[in-house]
Amino acid sequence: MAISTSPEVEQQAPVADSQETQPGRLARCRQQLVQALLYPTDIAMLVYFRVIFGAIMAWEAWRYVVPRGPEGVSWVQTQYIFPTFHFTYYGFSWVKPWAGQGMYWHMYALGALAACITVGFCYRAATTLFFLGFTYFFLLDQVNYLNHFYMICLVSFLLIFLPANRAYSVDAWWKQSLRSQVAPAWTLWLLRFQIGIVYFYGGIAKLNADWFAGEPMRTFLYTRPADWTLVQWFGNEWGVQFFSWGGLLLDLLIVPALMWKRTRVLAFIAAVSFHCLNNIMFQIGIFPWFMMAASLLFFPTEWLREKKPQELVDAENAGPLPLTGRRKLTLSLLGVYVAFQLLVPLRHFLYPGNVSWTEEGHRFAWHMKLRVKETSVVFYAFDENQQAIPLGDNPQQFLRRHLNDRQIRAMASKPDLTLQFAHYLMDDLAKNGYPNATVRAEINASLNGRPYQPLIKPEVDLGRQKRNLWHASWITPLTTPMPPPSQRRRPPTAAGSGMPTEDDLPRAPLPAPGNGTGGGVPAGGALSAPAADEPPGE
Incomplete structure (x- = not known):
């Protein structure tokens, strides 16, 4: 008996073959990628990068310890020794600056390690210690976050695993078996x-x-x-x-x-x-x-x-x-x-x-140089009896008793830092006889020339808001549209003179806990531009 072949079956055969060859194509692509990554390449470019990275990092360490300005203070002093409070990263609140002159010695050590990386001396140990030391420095205060500091942490981590000391280095000079002019291309x-x-x-x-x-x-x-x-x-x-x-x-x-x-x-x-x-x-x-x-x-x-x-x-x-x-x-x-x-x-x-x-x-x-924020911040505190707690006789100096100007600017424009400072303030009030204090903040902000609007909800007790990685519902959504260029706000050119006037700020009612009508003490404001003698900003 003759058996006829169905046309549908004949048409499906090429599709099946195509499906069977797809894994083969992926396997070949993967194999080609692996071979390309393992192909030998000249180590000279790795050596070049090791030298310039170490030299620039040594320069950066020096920049933080050199005295500046008429008072002759360094960035280490102004950003890490003088402040009594530091804004930590989530999960790293245990990272604290060294006591006394320890931060100076830390920067000296980073400079020495960077020099070791430059010449390829004890390279593996130097890169490992530099990565740990610089990452510690990076984690000390969110206010000093810089994208290139984050990049340095990443690059110094990668250098630990790259054979950049196998040529033109003290290590290669001492240890002949280490020498090589070749490195895998993936490096x-x-x-x-x-x-x-x-x-x-x-x-x-x-x-x-x-x-x-x-x-x-x-x-x-x-x-x-x-x-x-x-x-x-x-x-x-x-x-x-x-x-x-x-x-x-x-x-x-x-x-x-x-x-x-x-x-x-x-x-x-x-x-x-x-x-x-x-x-x-x-x-x-x-x-x-x-x-x-x-x-x-x-x-x-x-x-x-x-x-x-x-x-x-x-x-x-x-x-x-x-x-x-x-x-x-x-x-x-x-x-x-x-x-x-x-x-x-x-x-x-x-x-x-x-x-x-x-x-x-x-x-x-x-995200680099994407926003200009002008802000005004006022903190309020209430005791358990709904009475306003005075935060100081001189409102303009209240924040400066706890923070430097750079920290004030960052705290007033970044809600997570506002929350951290509110927690710090609540703990400070508890130590001074107000164990059940309520802490609130009224912050008005202008983003990229927009008119001012509230940045956070002023009725929220920040002291009892938990810090986490989820969205903070107490942040006010941005609803102010971008006006035409001629109507956009422009911050002043000089640092320290950027406080908005009362007419600029939308005033929101700030009720005290319960049925009272409370208030507080103005706590100062965020300045609009960094001072010339400060470290680089975001």
């Missing part, structure tokens, strides 16, 4: 990835309505002093559009432009120009210099030396390194780290509202 690509993340997510963060409206760049440029070096070229609307669109496009396109041979030189010139202008405009410390130096990582390794060492030639002829169990583990951990870096900057999308207003998810997301 260089990991550094490129980390630097690329800073650029790319910095560009993604600029894709918002305020940035396209020219803010806060317009505020930055229009409030510069008349004698500013570049005011005649950029202190106008043309400069606003140039910096807004130029910064956005550079962040998004600089990495592929540096990778492509035809655009590499022009891209590097653009990056250097961009960072030099940033240094002049914002005085953001080591960040521009570090990023200029790190941009060279995207150049081919032949840029550092034309003739390949024979060891590298032999290694290239031998092909990729064999995939041992240890290398499988290394590449797996590498994948976890890459996924972490890709996902963490996006977490602010899990929170409702404008991240520049609520500050929830702002940190660790490479």
